[in-house]
Amino acid sequence: MRRLTIYPALLLALIGIAPAQNILINSGFEFGLMCFNTVISSNTGVFGAGDYRVLLSPDAHSGNYSIEISCDGSDCSRGGVFSDRIPTAGSTNYNLAVYTKCASGPLGAIYVPNTATGDIFRTLDCTGDWNQTTISFQTPPSAQDFYFVLFSYGPGFVRFDDMLLTYADGTIPPAGPLHPGSRNVSVSSQGVNVDGAPYMALGFFNVNYGDLAQVASTGANAIFGLNINSTSAFCSNTTQTGFLDRAYELGLNFVPDASSTTRLGAPSIMAGVMQKFGPHLANVAWMLADEPDQTLVPYWYMDPSVFLSVSNATKAQTALPLFADFQRAAFSVSSDVSPYVPGVDFFMAEPYGSDFQFVNHAADMFHSFPPTRPIWLAQDDIDASLIVPKAYWLLINGVTGIAYFSWDTFKAQPAKLAAAEQVFSEMRQLKGVIFSQNTDSVATPPNGIGYSARYSGGSAYLFAVNPSSQSMAATFQMNGLITGQQIQVLFENRTITANAGGFADTFAGVARHVYVIKAPLAAIAGSVLQKTGPDNARDWQIKFMNAGLATVTAASITQATFTQTGGSVCHPSVVSSLPVVLGDIPAGSSVNGDLLLNFTGCDTTAKFTVNIGLSANGGTVTNSIVRNNERK
Amino acid sequence: MMRILSFVLAACTILPASASPVFSVSPAPPDLFGMPGDTVGWGFTITNDTNFLEITSAQFCLNPVSFPACTPADIGTFTDFISQFNDIVLGPGNSATQDFDPILFKGVGSFAIDPGAPLQTTDFGQLVLTYDVYTADPNEPDSGAILLFSDLTLSQNASVTAGVPEPGTFTLALGMLLSCCLRAFFRR
Numbered sequence: 001m002r003r004l005t006i007y008p009a010l011l012l013a014l015i016g017i018a019p020a021q022n023i024l025i026n027s028g029f030e031f032g033l034m035c036f037n038t039v040i041s042s043n044t045g046v047f048g049a050g051d052y053r054v055l056l057s058p059d060a061h062s063g064n065y066s067i068e069i070s071c072d073g074s075d076c077s078r079g080g081v082f083s084d085r086i087p088t089a090g091s092t093n094y095n096l097a098v099y100t101k102c103a104s105g106p107l108g109a110i111y112v113p114n115t116a117t118g119d120i121f122r123t124l125d126c127t128g129d130w131n132q133t134t135i136s137f138q139t140p141p142s143a144q145d146f147y148f149v150l151f152s153y154g155p156g157f158v159r160f161d162d163m164l165l166t167y168a169d170g171t172i173p174p175a176g177p178l179h180p181g182s183r184n185v186s187v188s189s190q191g192v193n194v195d196g197a198p199y200m201a202l203g204f205f206n207v208n209y210g211d212l213a214q215v216a217s218t219g220a221n222a223i224f225g226l227n228i229n230s231t232s233a234f235c236s237n238t239t240q241t242g243f244l245d246r247a248y249e250l251g252l253n254f255v256p257d258a259s260s261t262t263r264l265g266a267p268s269i270m271a272g273v274m275q276k277f278g279p280h281l282a283n284v285a286w287m288l289a290d291e292p293d294q295t296l297v298p299y300w301y302m303d304p305s306v307f308l309s310v311s312n313a314t315k316a317q318t319a320l321p322l323f324a325d326f327q328r329a330a331f332s333v334s335s336d337v338s339p340y341v342p343g344v345d346f347f348m349a350e351p352y353g354s355d356f357q358f359v360n361h362a363a364d365m366f367h368s369f370p371p372t373r374p375i376w377l378a379q380d381d382i383d384a385s386l387i388v389p390k391a392y393w394l395l396i397n398g399v400t401g402i403a404y405f406s407w408d409t410f411k412a413q414p415a416k417l418a419a420a421e422q423v424f425s426e427m428r429q430l431k432g433v434i435f436s437q438n439t440d441s442v443a444t445p446p447n448g449i450g451y452s453a454r455y456s457g458g459s460a461y462l463f464a465v466n467p468s469s470q471s472m473a474a475t476f477q478m479n480g481l482i483t484g485q486q487i488q489v490l491f492e493n494r495t496i497t498a499n500a501g502g503f504a505d506t507f508a509g510v511a512r513h514v515y516v517i518k519a520p521l522a523a524i525a526g527s528v529l530q531k532t533g534p535d536n537a538r539d540w541q542i543k544f545m546n547a548g549l550a551t552v553t554a555a556s557i558t559q560a561t562f563t564q565t566g567g568s569v570c571h572p573s574v575v576s577s578l579p580v581v582l583g584d585i586p587a588g589s590s591v592n593g594d595l596l597l598n599f600t601g602c603d604t605t606a607k608f609t610v611n612i613g614l615s616a617n618g619g620t621v622t623n624s625i626v627r628n629n630e631r632k
Numbered sequence: 633m634m635r636i637l638s639f640v641l642a643a644c645t646i647l648p649a650s651a652s653p654v655f656s657v658s659p660a661p662p663d664l665f666g667m668p669g670d671t672v673g674w675g676f677t678i679t680n681d682t683n684f685l686e687i688t689s690a691q692f693c694l695n696p697v698s699f700p701a702c703t704p705a706d707i708g709t710f711t712d713f714i715s716q717f718n719d720i721v722l723g724p725g726n727s728a729t730q731d732f733d734p735i736l737f738k739g740v741g742s743f744a745i746d747p748g749a750p751l752q753t754t755d756f757g758q759l760v761l762t763y764d765v766y767t768a769d770p771n772e773p774d775s776g777a778i779l780l781f782s783d784l785t786l787s788q789n790a791s792v793t794a795g796v797p798e799p800g801t802f803t804l805a806l807g808m809l810l811s812c813c814l815r816a817f818f819r820r
Contacts, residue, residue, distance in 0.1 A: 484696030520703070527700040527762070527783040547701030566719070567771070604770045604777045607719070625700070627688040627762065628715035631770055631779070 023086065023094075023165040023173055023236050029067040031273045032056060032261035035084045035235035036067075039149075040299045041077040048297030052079030052152070056266050061099040061130045061161035065269075069108075069150070070157035079152045080111075081160065084231045085145035087209045087240040091116065093168030096148060097134040101159040102126035108158035111149040116140045124158065136168060144210035165236075173237040178245040179281040183253075187321045187345045189372040191400040191435055194253065194284050198435035201284075201376055201401030202424045203252070204410065206230040209243050211407060216250035218417065219424035223247060224378075224403045225257040226290065232257040233277040244282040254282035255403075258314075259290040265306040267313035274317035286320040288343065291327040293336050304339035311343030321345035325378060329362040334369075341369045350378040350405070354386055356393045356450075356467040363397035376401025381409045385510065387419035391427065392512040393465045395434060396452035402427075426491055430514070433461045439521060442549040442587065443478040449507070451476075455521045460549055461490075462515040466507035475504045479588030480519065480549035490514035501588055522621045523548035524555065524585075526614050529592060531632070535599045537575055538632055542625070544582050544614060545590035552616035555582045557595055559613035565628065567605030572632070573598045579615065599632035607631050653722070654679045655761060655786035657740065658729060662759070662790040665797050668749045672792060673732035673742040674759060676714065680722035683780060684766045687720040690741050692790065694757040699785050702760065707749040707794050713741045714761065721769055749794035761786040 026035045033054070042050030051073025060066045069079040088094075102108050108124035116138040125131045139146055152158040167173070186193045193199060203222035207215050208230060215223060225232040233256040234244045247254050256277060261269070278286070288311055292302035311322055323346045328336040330351035347366040351358035359377065366375050377399050382390065391402060402423065404410055410417045427434070436456035443462055445451035449472070450465040466472050478501065485498040489505070491514060496503050498517075505513060525547045533539040546552050556579035562572045575596035582593045595612065612625040657674045664672040678687075692710035693702035704710070714720060717737035720728050732739030740759055762783050768775035 482696050482698040482701075523701065525700040525702065530782055531779055543700065545700055547698070568773075603773065604766075604775070605773050607770070609716075627783075628712070629686050629688050629719045629764075631764070 021172070022163075023167075023238060024083075024163055025235050025237065025276070027163045027165070028060070028063045028161055029056065029065050030063050030269070031276055032065075032264045032266060032269050033067065033081065034233055034258065034261050034273055034277055036081050037084075037232070037260045038263075038299070039078075039080040039082060041079070043075050043077045048299045049075065050077055050079070050299070051075045052077075052299075054079065054081060054260075054264070056264050056269070057159050059101065059159060061101070063161070066101070066159040066161035067150075068157050068159045069152035071152070071155050076153075076155050080149050082149040083147045084233075084235045085147050085208060086165075086236045087145050087238050087243060088139050088143055089240065090139055090141040090143045092143075093136065093138045095134060095136050095164075095166050095168050097132055097164040098150065098160055099130050099132050099162040100124045100126075101128075101130045101161075102152075103128050103156055105154075105156060107153040109151040109153070110135060111151060112137050112146070113149075114140065114143070114146065126158070130161070145208060167239075171239070173239055175237055177234050177242055177280050179248045180279050181281045182279050182319065183281060183284055185284050185320055187374060189374075191374045192285065192321060192346060192376075198400075198431070199284065200427055200431050200434060201253070201255075201403065202427055203402075204404045204407035204420075205378065206406035206408065208407070209240075209246065211411065212243075212246050212250055212252065214411070215407060216252055218421045219428060220252065221424075221428075222253045222255060222284070222401070222403070223407075224255045224287070226406070232260075234280050244280045248280070248282035252282070253284040254280070255285045255287055256283060257287045257290065259287065262289045262292070262307065262310045263300075263302055265302075265310065267309045270310060270313035271317050274314060278318045278320055283320060285346075286314065286318060286322050287324065287348070288314065288322050289324045292324055292340060293329075294327045295336075307340050308343045323348050323376070325350060326362075329365050330358045331361060334365045337365060338369060344373070346374040346376065348376045348378060348401075348403070350380070352378075352380040352382070354382050356390060356465075359390070359393055359397050359399075363399065367398065374401070375399045376403060378403045378405050380405050381413060381416050384413070384415035384419045387416060388422050388426070389465050389467070389510050389512040391423040392463050392514075393450055393467060395427075396450045396463050396465060400434065426514075430461070432456055437521075439550060441551070442480060442521070443476050445476055446472070446474045448472065449474050455549075458518060458520070460515075460517045460519065460521065462517070463512070464507075464515065465512045466510060469509045471509055472507045473504065474507060475502055476515075477502045478517075478549070479586060480546070481517070481588070485517065485519065488516040488518075490516050517549070520548045521550050522552055522617055524552060524614050524616050524621055524623050526612065526623070526625045528612075528625065528627065528630075533596075535602065535632065538597045538599050540595045540597060542593045542595050542612065543590055544585065544593055546585040546587055546616075548621075549587055551584055551586045552621060553584045554618065555585050555591065555616045556580060556614070557582070557593055557612060558615045558622075559611070560595060560597065561611045562608040563611075564606065564608050566607045568603050570599065570602035570606050572602060572608070585616070597632075602632045604631055652681050653685055653763075653786060655788055657759065657788050657790060659731070662788060663793070664743065664791070665793045665795060666743075666745045667796075668745050668751070668794050669747040671734055671742050671744045673713070673734060674740040674790060675729070675731040675738070676740045677727060677729040678720065678722060678786070679727035680724060682724045684721060684723050684769050684777065685763045686766065686770060687715045687718075687761055687763050688783070689762040690714045691760045692741070692743060692755075692757055692792075693760050694755060697758045697760060697787065699760060699787075700783075703757075705743065705755045705757065705792070707753055707755050708743050708745040708792060711742045711744070713737045713739050719771070721771060723769060743792050745792065745794050752793065752795040754791050754793040756791045757789075758787045759790045
């Protein structure tokens with residue numbers, strides 16, 4: 001009897017699951033620098049300067065590419081490629097093997113910081129040929145993630161390829177994400193839509209694996225990958241639930257960061273990149289580049305033509321909306337940003353600090369680029385008292401996404417974290433309002449107060465912000481308001497009583513107020529002011545009132561019917577040519593119109609139920625004057 | 633010519649006093665309670681001073697009210713009885729009183745509380761009546777009634793609550809009911 005042996009790998013292959021051979025998903029740089037970022041140092045100490053460049057090299061140990069760190073100039077301090085953080089359990093043993101190629105002379109190294117035995121720094125054998133360097137290490141007991149760095153020092157090049165990261169005990173990590181797939185994401189002029197509904201992105205940059213649950217508990221709905229010592233995409237197969245899987249299960253959406261890959265300027269690899277890293281149910285957008293317009297940091301700057309070529313190649317492979325974080329939008333001229341604009345579906349900028357006007361600068365610039373696209377903004381950890389008002393300042397400038405930079409700084413400052421949580425809570429409550437009809441014209445704020453209005457669910461919502469530290473007594477002109485109208489001040493547990501045509505409130509320094517006014521946006525009403533003239537041309541003067549908060553257009557008297565209820569029988573008829581068009585009527589106003597009627601044969605005993613039809617806004621707003629016991 | 637002149641003189645004489653009739657809801661109070669699905673309503677007393685008034689409409693409008701705009705009730709539907717099913721014409725010094733009667737369609741009108749109205753929610757508003765003013769009874773064939781004013785208004789604060797009165801109000805109402813019963817008993 002022959003013994004039947006089925007190896008585990010074969011078993012997995014038979015049931016259609018390919019085992020992962022490697023914890024690293026982009027182990028051979030075939031997907032550019034996805035899951036890796038770069039660090040360039042200069043002998044001058046200037047951030048982003050230095051002559052190092054990181055390139056895709058066709059000289060590969062296997063596959064099509066290796067990654068090359070080279071320095072052809074004189075400012076060759078240090079160039080490095082470091083991995084995203086890889087989720088781990090504590091006290092776990094790993095083996096990392098990397099093929100490297102460098103000519104005799106340059107110095108290369110592999111660096112694994114914070115292991116159980118301290119930092120590991122292993123120099124490379126530079127022989128002019130491919131050599132494999134292997135490092136074994138153990139994570140500390142409290143570790144939740146780790147990373148490693150590939151370094152090159154001095155002139156010349158070092159190429160890296162075919163990295164193999166495995167558990168030391170030989171176990172095979174599960175392959176691929178738990179939640180692959182694509183969300184229904186689209187972009188309109190107003191915002192990004194996710195799963196068929198408008199999406200207000202609220203979250204943090206740079207969240208570590210161990211903090212995902214805490215971030216979810218803040219009310220955030222998004223995390224923004226940033227491959228600066230964090231996680232930029234679905235990058236590793238581990239025995240832990242993967243970063244994106246964990247985020248998705250916690251209700252957090254994810255925005256991958258492909259900056260380092262985009263900077264390689266290799267459109268040809270983007271098909272593979274998007275096929276590998278795009279399909280995850282956590283992903284709702286794709287950041288092509290962080291600050292491609294940043295001329296002050298030479299290594300970050302990208303020529304617009306390179307950016308556009310990568311964007312086009314990416315767009316061809318994904319339905320995820322693409323965006324970039326344009327650093328200069330907050331303070332510079334639009335020509336710095338405009339060359340990149342065709343490459344993005346929506347915008348991001350980072351108007352940081354306590355001066356709210358930088359937000360206006362960025363938003364105004366983005367709004368000037370046709371067609372209108374959504375705007376998400378990154379925000380920093382300004383004074384805690386300013387965080388909530390500034391979030392509303394973003395809102396009134398048309399921003400529909402807020403990404404706080406970064407998680408660690410907010411986590412370390414409870415007051416600022418509490419303010420961010422308040423922003424998330426209020427914005428989530430207001431989400432339906434934020435994406436509803438813009439009705440800025442219903443009110444006029446006082447000078448210096450930022451303002452925007454929406455109409456939703458039978459109420460007008462006014463978002464108002466005082467950006468100045470000077471307290472202000474503010475009067476809002478709102479012609480549609482009538483005396484006694486109650487105005488709820490949301491999130492402050494108070495109400496204001498309006499006067500005819502407006503209301504007053506105060507702002508104690510930098511502050512926001514959200515006013516809710518339950519009143520129709522468009523409504524009309526009428527009455528019969530007087531009746532004059534002979535029976536055959538009786539003039540009923542009709543008062544046509546705009547009873548809503550906004551101007552009504554083409555106000556018209558559309559009909560008049562008479563049902564006799566008593567007295568001498570007669571048959572009134574309408575003389576006027578209907579409709580009697582009275583024109584546009586501003587909020588809080590009324591106009592009088594003449595309705596000519598023929599009451600020939602009717603004496604004063606003839607009484608009727610009268611129905612006079614009123615219409616405006618192309619027939620979308622109607623009402624009628626109904627009177628009983630009405631006579632000629 | 634004399635007839636026209638007399639009309640003008642009559643109009644000049646009566647114009648200043650033409651808009652001061654008194655409207656009250658009866659029996660008080662105007663604040664009604666009813667369970668979801670119930671129909672409640674208001675009676676009225678209207679007293680006129682000069683000329684002849686004729687009621688032409690009734691509405692329940694949520695506060696604040698700016699006639700002719702009227703925000704209808706949130707928790708129910710108002711039906712006009714006073715002008716739709718009646719013709720109230722009052723001469724100088726006359727008054728009319730009707731208790732609410734949903735069978736005979738008497739009173740100002742009815743308020744049908746929505747079956748789905750949340751309990752203890754209240755619509756605060758006003759009963760708004762419109763009326764025309766004539767020099768004489770317009771229903772009299774030979775009165776020569778001339779229209780002086782159209783669509784003047786009378787209003788009265790009113791509210792409807794879906795639910796039962798708060799304990800304090802309920803005790804007061806019970807006390808009044810008891811007092812009425814005792815009076816009726818002793819009158820016998």
